[in-house]
Amino acid sequence: MKSKLSKNFGTGIVIILLGILISVNAFGNDSSPQETGRRHHGPPPEAYTACEGKNVGDVAEFVNPHGDTVTGTCEQQGNRLVLRPDNPPRRDSHGRGMIDADN
Numbered sequence: 217m218k219s220k221l222s223k224n225f226g227t228g229i230v231i232i233l234l235g236i237l238i239s240v241n242a243f244g245n246d247s248s249p250q251e252t253g254r255r256h257h258g259p260p261p262e263a264y265t266a267c268e269g270k271n272v273g274d275v276a277e278f279v280n281p282h283g284d285t286v287t288g289t290c291e292q293q294g295n296r297l298v299l300r301p302d303n304p305p306r307r308d309s310h311g312r313g314m315i316d317a318d319n
Contacts, residue, residue: 259298266290267297 262278267290270276276299277287288301 259293262286263299263301264296266299270297272297 260280262280263286266276266278267274270290272290272292274290275287276290277285278299280286286299286301288299290297291300
């Protein structure tokens with residue numbers, strides 16, 4: 217009887233631990249890329265909005281989340297226009313943005 221009780225207790229502990237692990241993984245990953253330090257790849261939504269109602273080659277601009285005005289030219293990307301910046305952010309060999317020493 218004691219052996220069966222120990223086995224059931226051990227199984228119960230394993231099930232509880234698995235439930236906790238699954239819960240943490242399922243609900244613990246709602247951070248934005250800025251909060252986790254990960255970068256968003258591709259143009260920001262503002263780059264698409266800036267070219268709405270414009271034609272390929274038109275000049276457009278938007279204000280980025282850092283408060284800087286980004287100017288550029290509208291280009292076709294798939295079935296949408298997107299602003300290609302005149303001065304795109306510099307990237308390192310891993311595709312991460314680099315801090316400009318002039319700023």
